[in-house]
Amino acid sequence: MDSIINSLNYLIKTKIKVSRFLLYILLLKFHIAISQAPAFRQYTDEDGLPSMTVYGIKQDLSGYLWLATTKGICRFDGHEFKKYSLPDMKGQDIPYLFMDETGTPWFYNMAGEIFNIENDKIRKIDISSPHPDLTIYYFFVHENCIYITWGGLNTYVSYKYDNCNLNSFEKLPNAYGFIKIHNGKFLCTSIIKRDSCFQIINLKNSKLLYNYKLPSNYFFNYHNETNIFTAVTEDSLFLFTPYYAALFDSQFSLLKSIRLRELVNDTVVYISLINKTELFIKTNYKSVVYNLRNNKISAETKFGVSLNSIMEDRQKRHWVSTTNKGLFLIFNKNLSLYTEDNSKIFSNEIISLKSDFPYLYIGHSNNSISILNQLTLEWKTILVPGARRIKSISRINENNLIVGADNGIYQIQLRDKQKDKITLLKFGSIKDVFWQDAENIIILTSLGTFYCNYNDLLNTNYKFLLENSSINIRSTSLTKFKDTIYIGTVKGLFKKIGSHFEKINLGQFSNLYINKLYTDYNKLYICTDGNGLLVYQNGEIIDIINNQNGLPSNSITCIWSIHPSQIAIGTDNGAYLFNPNTKKGFGFNQLDGLPAKEIVDLSCDQGRLWIGTNKGLASIPIEEIQPNKEKPLVELISSEVFYKSGKFPFSKILPYNFNHLRFKLQTRCLQSKDQLKIYYKLYKNDSNWISTTNKILEFIGLSQGDYELQIKATNEDGIESDPPLIFPFKIEAPWWETTIFKISLLSFMIFSTIGISYWRSFSIKKTEKKQRAILDQINQLRLQALQHQMNPHFIFNSLNAIQSFLGNNEEKVAMTYLSQFGKLIRIIFDQSKLKSISLQEEIELLQHYIYLEELRFKNNLVIKLEVDPILLKYSRQIRIPPLVIQPIVENSFRHGLIHLGAQGKLSIKLELNGNQVQCVVQDNGIGREKSKLINEWKRKNHVSTGIASAAERLLIIDNERDKIGLDIIDLYDPFGNPAGTKVTLILQIFDPSKYNINRIS
Secondary structure, eight states: HHHHHHHHHHHHHHTTOOHHHHHHHHHHHHHHOOOOOOOOEEEGGGGSSSSSEHHHHHTTTSSSEEETTTTEEEEEOOSSSEEOOTTTTTOOOEEEEEEEETSOOOEEEEEOOEEEETEEEEEEEEEEESSTOOOEEEEETTTEEEEEEESSSEEEEEEEETTTEEEEEEEEEEEEEEEEEEEEEEEEOOOOOOOOEEEEEETTTHHHHEEEEEEOOOOOOOOOOOOOOEEEEETTTEEEEEEEEEEEETTOOOEEEEEEHHHTTSEEEEEEEEEEEEEEEEEEEEEEEEETTTOOOEEEETTGEEEEEEEETTTTTTEEEEESOOEEOOOOOEEEEEOOOTTSSSSEEEEEEEEEEEEEEEEESSEEEEEETTTTEEEEEOTTTTOOOOEEEEEETTTTTEEETEEEEEEEEEESSOEEEEEEEESEEEEEEEEEETTTEEESSSSOEEOOOOOHHHTOOOOOOOOOEEEEEEEEEEEEEEEEEEEEEEEEEEEETTTTTEEEEGGGTOOEEEEEEEEETEEEEEEEBSSSEEEEETEEEEEEEEEGGTTTSBEEEEEEEEEHHHTEEBBBEEEEETTTTTTEEEEEEEETSSOOSSSEEEEETTTEEEEEEEEEEEEEEEGOOOOOOOOOEEEEEEEEEETTEEEEEEEEEEEEEEEEEEEEEEEEEETGGGGOEEEEEESSTTOOOOEEOOOOEEEOOOOOOEEEEEEEEOOTTBBOOOOOOOEEEEEEOOGHHHHSHHHHHHHHHHHHHHHHHHHHHHHHHHHHHHHHHHHHHHHHHHHHHHHHHSSSHHHHHHHHHHHHHHTOHHHHHHHHHHHHHHHHHHHHHHTTTTSSSEEHHHHHHHHHHHHHHHHHTTTSSSSEEEEEHHHHTTTTTTOOOOOOOOOOHHEEEEGGGTGGGGOOOOEEEEEETTTEEEEEEOOOSOOOOOHHHHHHHHTOOOOHHHHHHHHHHHHHHHHTOOOSEEEEEEEEEEOOOOOEEEEEEEEESSSGGGOOOOSSO
């Protein structure tokens, strides 16, 4: 290869006339590579990657990538990394990732815990090691069964577990290395043997399929790495271990063997297949890719030892996992990047390109020119002091260049071993130099356009230039179209007519800022700054190519016509490959591996497109420039219906008021990043798709009718998802718009009109009468409440008790009784003004009243007051009606206990029953029938007692809801004799949920 290159150099240096075509044929024949460095995109923790160390990469059936990292497992959809974890995971370090035949990812952590992801949820598989010293050595999932080989230093044992019932498992007869399902066979190896014999077994029927005697010293070391058997094609299989690799046909005949240690001259620590022809091999000191077809090894010098694995996805892109460097996406392997870091290009900031095969001239912004020999890959740098930006480069002959720069025109004499000679003609900022011949040179500057000849240029004849001024407007570009010279300026387009230039009337485009002109295939292309690309022919603009045609920007910086059906358009937002015939194209930008979005210049030579940016140079074969063919995926995560404050599941038929709908989506397109677009339309016959980047579609206030929501996605190059998601649904008409309702409404209006006058008069009178009756009843109830708050009988008995105490010289008892009686009277009158009181206040009133009765009966009665602890805890929050319990207790004393003397017993219990306070008052008095008592309360002209007033108040409060009330039961002994009275009083708790009252707390 070196001799070929030296020969070519000799031909060039000795000026032997070899045609460019012959050189190009030689270049193809001997495969002289010109690739410099592959284009890649790096993903780090700043992009959401859980860890900078990525072990394995798998792609599921839907196209998502699954990554095993030191900080957990995550899924990548091209836009974001979604991490999956559980709170009780013993470790986040995931060394292994397995994808079963259904596309379900399985993995285990360093702690030996096994997990999988189903329906976007992580699930822990409760399988533990059969012995503490054994760890997972082989792992496989097939037909809802989990196969695990547990291994230690000297022990290996295999188990089969039922994924639906993990308690159901069986120990396999031998220890196996599980390989793959291939042509219906479950392939595995026996790992009990320690000799150099390798066996392949069908685990389904334990049939021996292959017995292979390995070369000496190439035994399988099971302690180092899992042996993997992989399908290369449908009819061939590939086996590799850290020491040996072999290719078999479908009948397990050996096709090819590789001694890996001799191949890489190092210890192999990891091996995997990238695709059908490439094998990734990692050693202690390097990472290489071995080509199975041509037996060539290429070193992955970019990543070195940091590289962990390489996976090729369905679009033939390579994904690289590394240690401490994150995840890399390798774009087209034939796309080469030239930067200061990976080549001898003098600067990343490129201003202009000029291709003259085999040389590529690159003008920079820092007084320099880089020259690349495409045959030898040799670089040369020419420094042009004071030039600043190199705007144009024209080659006069093999040894002379004319260079236009910000600081003038430079003539450069190229020399092989001597220093290049540079001559300066300082005249304004040069934009372009057009070399027609030695007598006709046109110079475009910031001051205008000028003529000169070669001698004037060498003699720096400024006066001659000024006398030959043709256009006094800043000129930007020049081209020759149909034997006519055209000049682009900041004020429009000019063409040469005779010895002078005239401005061309282009209508609305007459005064546009023109960046560059280009001509090819009988068309003149005008690159404008903000108005797209104009196509000029036969004296008029015949076409306009702008963002409506898909261009990423209307600011066109450069153009190159590749062939009649494809032109490359450079913009300030990437390049665009456009077909003038179909009016369609696709972008070629940073998403495809370009170093920057701003394209400053384009050039095409020998089947390669050269793209200059402000961050480096890119080169790619024209046939390799393809759109991103990955079909994006759009999936529905959830669909919800909102009504008032609640959420309801989506259904195909919805009531009229269920017209607030929300659809949540997720997408996948691994290369598109945030350039993926979602389109939707709501009506079946609607031809207009609505574009959005939002993954939540929300529709509020939909009217009645039939709908069909259709959703699709497109990547940055217009490739659509297939097929679109379709969700038909119907929103029913409101009930008042139905036919039945309209007929009923009409009938009602007719009958209503006939009797409306009479009914209105009757209704008014009836309402007034009812309001007066209600007002009278309210006033009467208020009066009765005030009159019956205190039972005159109780006051009379109390006064008699005081008089009795004084008559028996029990002055101290009388004073105590009188004091307590006064407190009780104050409490009663205070509570009579309130609608409700706390349970605590009612308990205090009862305690005062019981104390008075105990004094009056001289402690001859047994009285118990019991309060449920939970009620006591919330007694200040619970609200009940005032003065309803005391009349009941008083009634027990008055009608039952007073006749028993010392044998009287009275119990008062306050209990919690659900959301109600229950008060039970029970005595062992003489009793009385409930019906007789109720009839007494309802007799006309009867003044109600205290208990009757309480019962009536409860009845009003309950308002026929049957939630609170009063129940009186007469008690009898076994012989039918009266044995007392039991009164149950139910009082509703006010807002119980506010205090979270429950017996458990």
